[in-house]
Amino acid sequence: MNKNLIVIGFFTSLAFITSCSKPEQKTEIAEESIQEEPILYTGDNSATSLDWNGTYKGTVPCSRCEGIETTLTLNIDLTYKLSTHYFGLNDALEEDDMGIFTWDKTGSIITLEKVSNGPTQYKVGENRIWQLDSQGNRITGDLADHYILTKIQ
Missing domain, CATH: 1.20.5 (Single alpha-helices involved in coiled-coils or other helix-helix interfaces)
Known part of the structure; x- marks a missing residue:
């Protein structure tokens, strides 16, 4: 037992x-x-706190034409469509780019992948985005306000 x-x-x-x-x-x-x-953002930033998806539009300055009408659509699945129309240069000239975008580590700046010509970085704000220069900085000076695209409601 x-x-x-x-x-x-x-x-x-x-x-x-x-x-x-x-x-x-x-x-x-x-x-x-x-x-x-991926590491999740902590705290408030554009990626987590704003209703950033949608279509933004504006006319940015152009050194060789009257202006570039720019329309950027940001989708919730992190894809984009960028359309540009050059006024006065060749009114028929329109360019469309489509691809994906990524957020920077702060969650406030996006980078567009596969853009054929033009800027690739934008700072995202409440109902507007700022086109950034080639180093990723906000454009300053007299024309700074012309580099803002406004969200279409």
Whole structure:
């Protein structure tokens, strides 16, 4: 009888140890998958706090024409469509680019991928976006207000 108790005790201990080790392995797998996911923004920023998806429009200055009518549509799935129309240069000249965009680490600036010609970075604000220069800075000076695209409601 003592042998039976020892065998039962052994199998009970083995079952207990085995059952305790399985959740630990699941936790390790969960922790690994969390590390592979993108880092989420903490706090308020344009990406998390604004209703940024939609269509923005404006006419930006042009050194060789009367202005560039720019229409940028940002979709919730992180795709975009950029349409430009050059006034006075060749009124039939229109360019369309489509692709994806990414947010910077602060969640306030987007970068358009695969733009054929022109700026690729914009700072996103409440119902407006600012076209940025080639270094990713806001354009300053007398014409700075002309580099703002306003959201179409």
